[in-house]
Amino acid sequence: MSFILTAIIMFGFWMFLSGELGIIFIISAVVSSLIVAYISHDLLIGKTDIRSGFSNLLRLIRYVPWLIWQVILANLDLVYRTLHPSMPIEPLMIKFDSKLKTDTGITILANSITLTPGTVTVKADRNGEFMVHALARGPAESLLEGTMQAKVRKIEGSEEKRNV
Amino acid sequence: MFESAALAIILSAILVLYRGIRGPRICDRVLAINVIGTKTVVLIALIGFIYERPHFMDIALAYALINFIATIAFLKYREMGRLD
Amino acid sequence: MVDTALAADIGWMDVKTVITGICLVIGCFFIIVASIGIIRFPDFYSRIHPAGKTDTLGQSMVLIGLMVYEGFSLVSVKLLIIIIFIFIANPTATHALANAAYVAGLKPWQKGDRRK
Numbered sequence: 001m002s003f004i005l006t007a008i009i010m011f012g013f014w015m016f017l018s019g020e021l022g023i024i025f026i027i028s029a030v031v032s033s034l035i036v037a038y039i040s041h042d043l044l045i046g047k048t049d050i051r052s053g054f055s056n057l058l059r060l061i062r063y064v065p066w067l068i069w070q071v072i073l074a075n076l077d078l079v080y081r082t083l084h085p086s087m088p089i090e091p092l093m094i095k096f097d098s099k100l101k102t103d104t105g106i107t108i109l110a111n112s113i114t115l116t117p118g119t120v121t122v123k124a125d126r127n128g129e130f131m132v133h134a135l136a137r138g139p140a141e142s143l144l145e146g147t148m149q150a151k152v153r154k155i156e157g158s159e160e161k162r163n164v
Numbered sequence: 165m166f167e168s169a170a171l172a173i174i175l176s177a178i179l180v181l182y183r184g185i186r187g188p189r190i191c192d193r194v195l196a197i198n199v200i201g202t203k204t205v206v207l208i209a210l211i212g213f214i215y216e217r218p219h220f221m222d223i224a225l226a227y228a229l230i231n232f233i234a235t236i237a238f239l240k241y242r243e244m245g246r247l248d
Numbered sequence: 249m250v251d252t253a254l255a256a257d258i259g260w261m262d263v264k265t266v267i268t269g270i271c272l273v274i275g276c277f278f279i280i281v282a283s284i285g286i287i288r289f290p291d292f293y294s295r296i297h298p299a300g301k302t303d304t305l306g307q308s309m310v311l312i313g314l315m316v317y318e319g320f321s322l323v324s325v326k327l328l329i330i331i332i333f334i335f336i337a338n339p340t341a342t343h344a345l346a347n348a349a350y351v352a353g354l355k356p357w358q359k360g361d362r363r364k
């Protein structure tokens with residue numbers, strides 16, 4: 001199942017990139033996407049249940065607009081801190097336990113922390129423990145309030161712990 | 165329009181190059197290389213639009229992949245001491 | 249009749265060019281500010297903030313401007329793929345850099361320390 005799905009995704013990607021419809025191009029597309037799917041079908045899809053993976057993808061898409069708004073806020077904040085003559089920064093490291101369980105959730109949270117105001121992920125391990133470098137005290141406190149963790153936990157949904 | 169955007173990106177790449185030359189640690193230099201690489205992706209796309217060659221987008225995509233892999237490979241080498 | 253059609257055509261071209269120009273200006277502004285930040289900030293952990301955030305948004309804005317200029321075609325799909333890839337890969341690369349520096353034992357800069 002994962003083999004066929006990977007092959008279809010690879011074929012679609014090839015068609016997007018080439019845009020040629022000649023018979024030789026189609027044949028080479030089919031052959032190379034089958035080879036790639038044979039080598040790497042356990043990397044892209046793995047043992048994920050397809051249906052829950054799909055609903056997770058939908059929830060992820062609903063999370064993206066909020067993330068983009070946060071990215072814009074982060075950039076305005078950083079532009080202010082960079083161009084201010086006296087550079088109002090006061091760096092500190094914080095540690096917290098996010099209580100996330102799956103690899104997907106931890107990856108999404110780590111990337112979101114890096115993209116949102118004033119914080120960069122330094123260390124994230126598979127038990128859900130994060131170490132974050134913050135530019136000032138305000139961003140660190142707003143991260144510890146846990147709005148983002150709740151949103152990412154909602155994406156994670158009912159998926160059980162996979163990373164044994 | 166595209167030309168002036170390309171010039172601005174080249175200017176900012178030169179600014180980052182200062183950090184790459186001066187950077188007191190290896191980490192700073194790798195950071196500078198990574199940032200210059202991602203700027204190069206945008207620069208290639210802009211050049212494709214200036215000379216009206218749409219195939220430059222494929223090169224930009226490939227360059228983005230190569231740049232990311234290079235950074236990750238270098239950091240893995242530094243962390244583990246080997247690449248296998 | 250022909251004149252009005254031509255005028256509408258020119259009007260749309262102008263709007264597209266103006267939107268592209270605004271996107272390019274905002275993107276270039278963010279990219280230059282990111283470079284200034286990488287030069288100005290006092291230590292490595294602060295320098296990865298502009299590299300991870302401002303650079304990502306700046307490059308995406310420039311590429312979005314190119315997408316608007318191109319209209320709907322295969323080229324803009326490729327640009328969209330590049331944008332998605334930058335949004336995933338740039339924070340990951342910054343995270344890997346920060347982790348490598350942390351493993352190597354680099355201490356973060358505190359307020360009042362000497363600049364390095």
